[in-house]
Amino acid sequence: MADSWGSLDSFEGKEFNTLDPEFTKKVTKLIGGQDLTTCFQCSKCSAGCPVSDKVNIQIHEVMRMLLFGLKEVLDSDMVWLCTTCYQCQERCPQGIDITDILFGLKNMAFRKGIRPQGxxxxxxxxxxxxxxxxxxxxxxxxxxxxxxxxxxxxxxxxxxxxxxxxxxxxxx
Ligand code: SF4
Ligand code: SF4
Structure with a gap:
């Protein structure tokens, strides 16, 4: 995988101790977040994502992490390397506004000081x-x-x- 940004650069050896339902709740309140729980992990979003070969954490994995309340997702490169092309959103069979959720995640990450230099x-x-x-x-x-x-x-x-x-x- 390409050198990338963010401290969550792989799931390998990673143990997640905190599943935070409040975080998931917060995400469902973002623009587009209302349908988050309907994601059934088909990966169609990742299959069409133009940066899928550049990121360490794929967009369908981001969606799963959001559902599990894993705040570490804010430190993944997908949040910032997303080109906002809306391809995933167009392809999602569940009609989830994935790209719009990512905009909200960027804001959440920025507020916490998690952002690429510059x-x-x-x-x-x-x-x-x-x-x-x-x-x-x-x-x-x-x-x-x-x-x-x-x-x-x-x-x-x-x-x-x-x-x-x-x-x-x-x-x-
Ligand atoms: S395309 Fe939609 S339903 Fe499928 S994994 Fe992505 S977000 Fe979930
Ligand atoms: S909007 Fe972002 S996550 Fe969705 S397909 Fe485009 S680059 Fe990938």
Missing amino acids: YASARQNLYDNGKLYAPTDWEREDLELDPVPEFDINDTKKLFDKNKLLSLEEEE
Whole structure:
């Protein structure tokens, strides 16, 4: 398996001592989580996942861990390497909104400080500048695009403040 991110890089030799029903309950309250308990482990989601050969923990295993209340799932690479392509969601015979659940898991992990390096600084950058990176003039010229319109950074900051972008961790 590829070198990857997260401390849960394999099930091998791993003993899970805490099955936390409260965690499962929390996940069922996420957007998409209401159908979590209908997963019957067919693995169709993993079979169509474009990053299945890059991750250590497959998406159907993530679903099983969520059902078992295994919080260690937040430390698995699948949570962050998911490309949000929605393939799994489209394929799931139970109609589970898997990708939407993964968005919620990202937020949960971020709040706990479990995130790949660079995400916190990217967030600060987004807050300070209103964009993740500044496109260069030549890039836009190549695409025959007009210059980026000016915008008031204070407006975007107000929006981010309203959504508590910089205080996500405090909500846990
Ligand atoms: S496709 Fe749906 S039912 Fe099948 S394992 Fe994945 S989440 Fe579960
Ligand atoms: S949305 Fe994520 S988990 Fe689902 S198939 Fe795409 S990459 Fe895989």
